[in-house]
Amino acid sequence: MKKIHLLIIKAFIRPFIATFFVVMFILLMFFLFKYVDDLIGKGFEWYTILELMYYQSMVQISMALPLSVLLSSIMTFGTLGENYELVAIKSAGISLQKAMRPLMILIFALSVSSFFFSNYMLPKANLKFYSLMYDVRNKKLAFLIKPGVFNNSIPNFSIRVDRKDLNGTLYGITLYDHRGSNGIPKIIKAQEGEMNKTSDGNYMVLKLKNGVQYEEQANNNGIYNPRQVLIRSRFKETEPKFDLSSFKMNKTDPNAFGNSTVMLNLKGIDRKRDSLSKVIDTLNRNTTANLSNNFRQNNTAKGYTKVKISPKKIGDQILTSIPSGARKQALETANGIVSSIAQNLSNGAPRYKDLMGELIFTSVEYQRKFTLAASCVLLFFIGAPLGAIIRKGGMGLPVVIAISFFLIYHILTTVAEKSAREGSLNPIFAMWIAFIVLTPLAAFLTYKATVDSALFDVNYYKQFFMKLLRIKQKED
Structure with missing residues (x-):
């Protein structure tokens, strides 16, 4: 060189x-x-x-x-x-x-x-x-608290705050705990609080100050009691814990997307194109067979008799060729056949369109x-x-x-x-x-x-x- x-x-x-x-x-x-x-x-x-x-x-x-x-x-x-x-x-x-x-x-x-x-x-x-x-x-969305909006990201809990400052301190906190067996949530209201994670990152700790907790005692026999007990307790500090396991991202198996066209090489695209062509051919044959059944001749004697009858000519006015007593039934039958054809076409057309679009995309x-x-x-x-x-x-x-x-x-x-x-x-x-x-x-x-x-x-x-x-x- x-x-x-x-x-x-x-x-x-x-x-x-x-x-x-x-x-x-x-x-x-x-x-x-x-x-x-x-x-x-x-x-x-x-x-x-x-x-x-x-x-x-x-x-x-x-x-x-x-x-x-x-x-x-x-x-x-x-x-x-x-x-x-x-x-x-x-x-x-x-x-x-x-x-x-x-x-x-x-x-x-x-x-x-x-x-x-x-x-x-x-x-x-x-x-x-x-x-x-x-x-x-x-x-799932991270625990992003917005003032004035209930946040339901954590399962079995609903949290709302009135405001928060730049340091992350929350004010006017309302917490609904839906873990009770009686279907009635436990309510916690606090003046202020702070949100932190544990060292292992598995739990979130909400440190609440100066609040009150409301809890309705469960009824064991399931019968309504007008003298149901309501427990109210005040606290200076409390630290409820929230499990953050639902926030961890579980990776999906990539093989679940393996049949997508953009994830195939030339051999894979060839195989997919052949499969799509076979599916389209099958769909066309089935559609043709279903439609052809609506145009068959209802003549039970055809092929089983030697009597020769000249075919009857039907003009533009088809109803005039039908006896007056059978016209209503003929119209109802024709209407049913047309509705059946329209239904078959409406069901098969979207499927055919999707298959053709996928076939074009493979090319x-x-x-x-x-x-x-x-x-x-x-x-x-x-x-x-x-x-x-x-x-x-x-x-x-x-x-x-x-x-x-x-x-x-x-x-x-x-x-x-x-x-x-x-x-x-x-x-x-x-x-x-x-x-x-x-x-x-x-x-x-x-x-x-x-x-x-x-x-x-x-x-x-x-x-x-x-x-x-x-x-x-x-x-x-």
Whole structure:
């Protein structure tokens, strides 16, 4: 390998790693902002949130990797052009394609790695992420006391406070204890209190001060007694304990989500697609059989007699062909048949729609395994020529141009995928439409960079318009 190739690879690796981690950090921040309501105020351990972010970072690689390739390729060749290193390379007899060759090999290797990642690692990451996210969303709310609102988070207890200060001291506390066997709660009212956890974290202690407790004595024989005993006791301090075992998050078995399409590799998607096709075929056959039964001929003599009778012709007015005494019964029978058909169709249509939607989604996810790898190659052949043309490095103009092209790619893919899932586009065409649109652009930019075109040179366009103005002035 020539030294010039090592120079280009080193110039590409540094911005690629930097942009990859920056993009990953931004995407993780978007994730936290999106799910902040599910994570804040539930008392999760720090390692649970880190585990969730780790799995999410694996999921976000499908978006971070192509954008990083585009950014780093523009920055690399933009910096080489800005420092006149591309001019030196071309003056040494090395064309742009030869200079890009080591990076092409690197990008192809990266694309193959991304394919294996999306086929083997990404389904497992999705499985872990969605199972953990399911537990997070279904975990009970942490004991977050809001003034003026009854809190029923702890089983068998209801707590209400009038106000609380910044130090966590509660004032005007009303506590309902529903653990009694007679169905009548024990009521505790206190002027103030503090809330703390025990050292092992299994119990919460509510330290109450200056209060009164009301408790109605249970009746053993179950008969109403108008002279029921009510016990009232005052206290200066008391410390009721609450069991917090219900607040601990029990992890769901990830295998419960294993049949979801995003958690399958190519073989699993193929098997699921075949299963869905068989279910749809069975549903269609059953629907056809049920509907055809409503259009059978009620003729018991058909096939069992040699008497030949010419078929009776029925005109537009069907009721006139039916004897007057049987018309009412015929109408009732027809109405029942139509209602039965409508009922069968209304029952089967939602099921058929769900199955077709899932079948389309399997095709979309199948193609997505390949589009991640192909997007790296496509965006490299857009970014590298762009950097050579604009001849500007750093984080300014290259970043703006890279994000613009990536947004075009992402919007095309997202809109086409949505149309495919709605049944408006073929799933294969929808997942590759961005490549069909942007591949000619990549070829055009590569050609322009090869011939040293001043495609984004403002001075070139100024001189061009000045020449046009001079020509018009001479003609006048």
